[in-house]
Amino acid sequence: MKPPPFGYTRPRSLDEALATLSTHGPDARPLAGGQSLIPLLNLRLARPSLLVDLAFIPGLADVQAENGTVVLGAMVRQRAVERDALIAQRVPLLAEATRLVGHPPIRNRGTVGGSLAHADPSAEYPAIALALDAELVVRSASGERVVPARDFFVDLFTTALAPGELLTAVRIPVPPPGTGWAIQEIARRHGDFALAGAAVLLRKTGDGTCEHAAIALFGVATRPLRVTAAEHALTGQPLTAESIREAAALAVEAIDEPLSDVHGSAAYRQRMAEVVARRALEEANRRAGT
Amino acid sequence: MARVSIGLTVNGQAVSAEVEPRVTLADFLRDELGLTGTKLGCEHGVCGACTVLVDGAAVRSCLMLAVQAEGADVLTIEGLSHNGLHPVQEAFWEHHGLQCGFCTPGMVLTAYAFLQERPDPSDEEIREALAGNLCRCTGYQNIVAAVRAAAGKLAAAS
Structure with missing residues (x-):
């Protein structure tokens, strides 16, 4: 239960960090809050030759609002997200999801970028990024590119990040006023990884017709999923108990590569996906204004 | 290295x-x-x-x-304390919030940090705050009671 030996460097600028990552390639791993990477090191499931500590680089831990977008630096601690008044007001889904991430001591260290780049299929942030149509800002020694969340999460613990690339920020479009939102999950204890979870955004017109629906599942497949079939089924339809139940039933069909482990079988997680999707749709519908 | x-x-x-x-x-x-x-x-x-x-x-x-x-x-x-027990430690002692004691330093420090943020918590909030700390002896009831009592001690002292 002790990490294997590795080198350690503490860059003082983003350029220095990117140059180091570029030189060392896949043997170097960025270290953000360490709440996923250090357990992997302790269990010897990861064996990098060099850790590049991002904590001493100025400017990576800012929360900014610009033109209808909230931009979070990759090193913003989860605890800071939880306490941020701007986020609570503009992206309440993110604030609520944060309270489901691990326990307070984990959130005190854990970062936004670390959770997104680790891409645990049971984690809340990747699903939230998908539901909110967030964009991920990726830098390398050769420049910057912006990856939509729906192209970022590729597979189990696998993202679109190439060796030498670093996630530096996430841009979240602020949902229009009146947007209903909800996150629901089933876990063994508060703070444990979800066995099934759903994040939902809904907008409706004055007569209760669904204008926009975003439904993301987590904890059920090898990566977070958007349930586009259910989104299409709801859009343009009245939001009723019946239409919500039918949409939630479509959640199961989106699960192409189900997760199954000692904590929950594939069959259990599939059943629960429908349950959390329905609960999240109902809650988002109650919160949605017109 | x-x-x-x-x-x-x-x-x-x-x-x-x-x-x-x-x-x-x-x-x-x-x-x-x-x-x-x-x-x-x-x-x-x-x-x-x-x-x-x-x-x-x-x-x-x-x-x-x-x-x-x-x-x-x-x-x-x-x-945590340089002069006798800290009020959180005292409350754990008085309410039998430990048996073998192995989890206790983590419980006490978690409770200490939690009570600084939330000086008058509900039992539900105490349980949520301690959800990341495992105890294999007590069944948690007395730990929750100890944290509740510690909140009272700290409030009385301030």
């Missing part, structure tokens, strides 16, 4: 050392500084036994490398 120089404050004392990068903060505190009040249970962030305060915030010292504590202010169970 090349050792790295670090400077930090532990329980109010300035500490400087040369450490291997792979040494966790927990092992540094225990093996280098002899502060064995910090316990190691699972060593992958599940049990909470190794909880210490870093810059005032409760963290898992098994999920932090000593090199990451550069410049930090660390508080361990040994530094």
Whole structure:
């Protein structure tokens, strides 16, 4: 239960960090809050030759609002997200999801970028990024590119990040006023990884017709999923108990590569996906204004 | 691997050392500084036994490398009180909030940090705050009672 030996460097600028990552390639791993990477090191499931500590680089831990977008630096601690008044007001889904991430001591260290780049299929942030149509800002020694969340999460613990690339920020479009939102999950204890979870955004017109629906599942497949079939089924339809139940039933069909482990079988997680999707749709519908 | 120089404050004392990068903060505190009040249970962030305060915030010292504590202010169970027991420790003693005691330093420091943020918590909030700390002896009832009593002691003292 002790990490294997590795080198350690503490860059003082983003350029220095990117140059180091570029030189060392896949043997170097960025270290953000360490709440996923250090357990992997302790269990010897990861064996990098060099850790590049991002904590001493100025400017990576800012929360900014610009033109209808909230931009979070990759090193913003989860605890800071939880306490941020701007986020609570503009992206309440993110604030609520944060309270489901691990326990307070984990959130005190854990970062936004670390959770997104680790891409645990049971984690809340990747699903939230998908539901909110967030964009991920990726830098390398050769420049910057912006990856939509729906192209970022590729597979189990696998993202679109190439060796030498670093996630530096996430841009979240602020949902229009009146947007209903909800996150629901089933876990063994508060703070444990979800066995099934759903994040939902809904907008409706004055007569209760669904204008926009975003439904993301987590904890059920090898990566977070958007349930586009259910989104299409709801859009343009009245939001009723019946239409919500039918949409939630479509959640199961989106699960192409189900997760199954000692904590929950594939069959259990599939059943629960429908349950959390329905609960999240109902809650988002109650919160949605017109 | 090349050792790295670090400077930090532990329980109010300035500490400087040369450490291997792979040494966790927990092992540094225990093996280098002899502060064995910090316990190691699972060593992958599940049990909470190794909880210490870093810059005032409760963290898992098994999920932090000593090199990451550069410049930090660390508080361990040994530094919680210099003069008898801290009110949180007293409350654990009076309410039998421990049996074997292995999880206790982590429980006490988690409760201490929690009560600073939320001085008058509900039982539900206490349970949520302690959800990341495992105890295999008590069944938690007396730990919740101890934290509730500690909140009262701290309120009375302030």
